[in-house]
Amino acid sequence: MNPETRHDTGRPPHRMISPMLPSRGIPFSVAIVDDHMLLRVGVAAAFHRTTSMNLTATGASVSEALGHGQHIDVLLLDLRLADGSRPRENIAHLQEKSIDVVCYTSGESPPLIREAARAGAMGMLRKTEPMHVLLAATLAACHGEVAASIDWAAALDSDPTLLDARLSPRERDVLERYASGEGASDVAKALFISRETVLEHVQRIRRKYADVGRPARTKIHLYQRAIEDGVLSVD
Structure with missing residues (x-):
């Protein structure tokens, strides 16, 4: 697939x-x-x-x-x-x-x-x-x-070619949870916001990554971007 x-x-x-x-x-x-x-x-x-x-x-x-x-x-x-x-x-x-x-x-x-x-x-x-x-x-x-x-x-x-997507602190919070596998509803509950707001944040995050040449069309891509930017770590 x-x-x-x-x-x-x-x-x-x-x-x-x-x-x-x-x-x-x-x-x-x-x-x-x-x-x-x-x-x-x-x-x-x-x-x-x-x-x-x-x-x-x-x-x-x-x-x-x-x-x-x-x-x-x-x-x-x-x-x-x-x-x-x-x-x-x-x-x-x-x-x-x-x-x-x-x-x-x-x-x-x-x-x-x-x-x-x-x-x-x-x-x-x-x-x-x-x-x-x-x-x-x-x-x-x-x-x-x-x-x-x-x-x-x-x-x-250590990649010097990665451009900063300039995510806001809230967007990083959403990315950390969403990219690690939580559903939009779970992220919303954890951050005390609505599910619709979570999805809006995800759309903005994807748009920001696309704007710097680092597309993140799927959750797997978002996970990779989160690793690249230190939002998530590999245990």
């Missing part, structure tokens, strides 16, 4: 879901793109032990993985590939096919992490993370939820 077509669900975008507890009748389909065969084999073995996700394709490049012709919900993408492709190009190509992307990396290149985040990656993980963390992050992305990390937050925080 493409982030542009998702609807706000009120669920916390960063909530991790057990990889052994599928929440729908059929498993999600996932794929891996990494130019190190041994790593692909190891990750594939972990996916084969889950009941909520099926590994349907692997490859050393995006084109190789897509060449299998299988349906894919989420693709695990290495940021550095031997074919010289850029994260921005790969993510855009996958999003055109309604495939969401979780990136994983050794973490040595903040510019690549920022590039992937701006391109719309659903998450960012280190290759050294325990396998259960990788599985949970992938499943979270399958459910349309962001799987953030300390590396992602640090890379975005």
